[in-house]
Amino acid sequence: MSRRFSALISLLVLAAMLLAACAPSATPEPAQPQPAETEAPAPTEAPAAPAETEPAAQVGSTYKIGFASAITGPGSSLGEPERNTAEMIADQLEAQGGVTGPDGVLHPVEVIIYDTESNPDTAVSVVRRLIEEDEVQVIVAGSLSGNSLAIVPVVTEAEVPYISMASARSIIQNPETGETNKWAFKTPQENLHSARWQALYLENIGVTKVCHLYENTGYGKDTFNQATAAFGEAGLEIVYSDTFERTDTEFGGQMAGVQVAGCNAVVVGAIPPGASNVTVALRDFVPDLPVIHGHGTCNQAFIDLAGPAAEGVVSPCGRLLVVDMLPDDDPQKPVLQKYIQDYSEFTNGEPISTFGGHAWDAMSWAVEALASLDEGMSLQEQRAAIRDYIEGNIKNWPGTGGVFNITPDDHLGLDYEALTFVKVEGGRWVYYPPEQW
Numbered sequence: 001m002s003r004r005f006s007a008l009i010s011l012l013v014l015a016a017m018l019l020a021a022c023a024p025s026a027t028p029e030p031a032q033p034q035p036a037e038t039e040a041p042a043p044t045e046a047p048a049a050p051a052e053t054e055p056a057a058q059v060g061s062t063y064k065i066g067f068a069s070a071i072t073g074p075g076s077s078l079g080e081p082e083r084n085t086a087e088m089i090a091d092q093l094e095a096q097g098g099v100t101g102p103d104g105v106l107h108p109v110e111v112i113i114y115d116t117e118s119n120p121d122t123a124v125s126v127v128r129r130l131i132e133e134d135e136v137q138v139i140v141a142g143s144l145s146g147n148s149l150a151i152v153p154v155v156t157e158a159e160v161p162y163i164s165m166a167s168a169r170s171i172i173q174n175p176e177t178g179e180t181n182k183w184a185f186k187t188p189q190e191n192l193h194s195a196r197w198q199a200l201y202l203e204n205i206g207v208t209k210v211c212h213l214y215e216n217t218g219y220g221k222d223t224f225n226q227a228t229a230a231f232g233e234a235g236l237e238i239v240y241s242d243t244f245e246r247t248d249t250e251f252g253g254q255m256a257g258v259q260v261a262g263c264n265a266v267v268v269g270a271i272p273p274g275a276s277n278v279t280v281a282l283r284d285f286v287p288d289l290p291v292i293h294g295h296g297t298c299n300q301a302f303i304d305l306a307g308p309a310a311e312g313v314v315s316p317c318g319r320l321l322v323v324d325m326l327p328d329d330d331p332q333k334p335v336l337q338k339y340i341q342d343y344s345e346f347t348n349g350e351p352i353s354t355f356g357g358h359a360w361d362a363m364s365w366a367v368e369a370l371a372s373l374d375e376g377m378s379l380q381e382q383r384a385a386i387r388d389y390i391e392g393n394i395k396n397w398p399g400t401g402g403v404f405n406i407t408p409d410d411h412l413g414l415d416y417e418a419l420t421f422v423k424v425e426g427g428r429w430v431y432y433p434p435e436q437w
Helices: 003-022 076-096 120-132 145-158 191-204 218-233 252-261 274-285 300-310 319-325 333-347 354-370 379-393
Strands: 063-069 109-115 138-141 162-164 184-186 209-215 237-244 265-269 291-293 314-317 420-425 428-431
Touching: 063 076, 063 120, 063 354, 076 109, 076 333, 076 354, 109 120, 109 354, 120 138, 120 145, 138 145, 138 354, 145 162, 145 184, 145 218, 162 354, 184 354, 191 218, 191 265, 191 291, 191 314, 209 218, 209 252, 209 274, 218 237, 218 265, 237 252, 252 274, 265 274, 274 291, 274 300, 300 428, 314 319, 319 333, 319 354, 319 420, 319 428, 333 354, 354 379
Parallel strands: 063 109, 063 138, 138 162, 162 184, 209 237, 209 265, 265 291, 291 314
Antiparallel strands: 314 420, 420 428
């Protein structure tokens, strides 16, 4: 090969190499991204279940308790602590939302309070209003026996359950026929129970002849009737009796009768202020004769109004006045202690009264009976069911007035042992049991 040809070949190779260097290079396929190497993810956990909560209670219609006591007038020493107790229970019911029936429905409870003014006509008027306008399911009323007796025909006609806070037996039982008043119940111990304690005491201190003074009211007349029965059984003779008005302050005629009657003791059937006023007169005219009252004086008002004349007076009363002296196994003791604590806190320390206790028992029955109702009952069905509940379920029921056992034939359910005996010493009631007589 000639040199010229070899040079030509070299030039051609060089040119090809230059062309290859200047040509654009081919675009490479993009590399597929590879997942980074990581730890396997933790299994996904199910969301935590919300904490279990009680389902909101279904709220039903509002129940109503009608309440009427002698807030003013001559019976106010009874009616005021009763009213205070009703207001206290109303506050407690509001705080807890009401009562829950067996079907789980929550019912607010309204307590409608009126003043009877210690007047039977007013008592009838407000009870009619509670029944017809306020449409209450149950009525708690009647601080005084006369007022309570006036109410009975009204509730009987309307078929409304009624719990009285007064003592006369005739409130719950027709004295002529012996038939139980179907729609009426009561919580206070009655005058026959009181009279039996009085007779027992009089026998023990050697009294055979008794003078009996009583206020001219349904309560006073019942105290005399029951004393006549109980004293006669005990061989005691009532040699003189007379009446006075509840607000009287002068007792010249009665004192003259006592002075000439030859009695060994004086029994009084009254509530304050009359009970206190007649006690002052007795201390002035016959200071040496024992004075025995009924359970209408079982409050501090009697002592405060009578002053020094109250010293030495004895009376049958409920255990509320002497709760600290009761044994710990007494079924009433925890109930009494709780009531005293609640009432003292609610009223900022007002004196405890057995009459407020009667209201607590009555209101508690009403509340318990309301809690037995089912949603959907008509008003009249509710009223009838409450009546039936009280009659059929208040059994071995410890209250402030005793351990109650209501039956179809007895709409009180207490005997005379529901009372105890007390005496005024140092300006207060103290326990005075038979062993100290």
